[in-house]
């Protein structure tokens with residue numbers, strides 16, 4: 001590794017590979033214990049970001065950690081991790097997954113410190129967190145879980161008592177039905193993280209533009225624009241999935257895409 005490398009522990013070849021503005025990542029099948037959560041991101045994907053934006057021994061924060069994927073990726077890559085999650089049920093799953101992962105031995109870096117905190121991320125100032133080197137997270141995609149096809153909902157609810165949306169907690173950002181209010185609240189929460197992030201540290205937000213009732217709400221772009229007023233918006237990396245089934249939405253009638261990509265927005269505190 002180059003001694004000049006101030007950001008991460010990667011060799012030049014690995015660094016350059018990550019610079020491509022899009023990548024394909026097909027999530028592996030989900031383990032049984034996390035199926036109850038309606039929308040998690042793959043540990044392997046998050047690990048690649050963590051390994052690019054930090055060095056071993058540094059600290060990563062995920063303010064909406066869900067089932068703890070970010071913390072598992074921290075354990076696998078030798079970073080310390082702090083996860084905040086509003087829903088105690090998901091926080092418990094995260095704790096359990098960490099315990100199970102520890103038992104697997106070799107893959108788990110022994111020295112890492114991992115912490116799950118049950119709280120509203122908007123109250124981060126009260127948590128007295130240490131300074132962190134990197135933030136990576138994915139928000140509720142507005143209230144889309146409440147809008148999902150009745151068929152999917154019924155299947156999840158009936159088949160395995162799985163959650164259809166995150167919670168009924170009024171602090172749950174997935175319950176804000178007005179789009180502008182949702183974007184404001186979400187971005188204000190991200191702005192409140194700024195004092196915790198080290199200067200020149202990065203924040204990555206994994207998000208999608210959302211479609212509701214035949215119209216696209218440019219959530220990723222709105223977050224980029226709004227947060228760009230506080231952090232410096234650097235770019236997006238586009239995460240593509242190419243193993244999804246194509247549906248004939250609007251066929252012979254109107255343009256409706258099958259959206260198989262997410263935006264990984266990279267911003268920096270400068």
Ligand SMILES: C[S@@+](CC[C@H](N)C(=O)[O-])C[C@H]1O[C@@H](n2cnc3c(N)ncnc32)[C@H](O)[C@@H]1O
Nearest residue numbers: 040041064066067069086120121140166172173
């Ligand atoms: C897209 S999911 C994150 C999934 C996570 N990346 C994983 O892999 O499990 C968004 C999470 O945000 C949580 N959440 C919603 N509002 C929150 C708030 N105000 N503070 C903290 N967490 C919140 C939800 O409970 C949900 O678990």
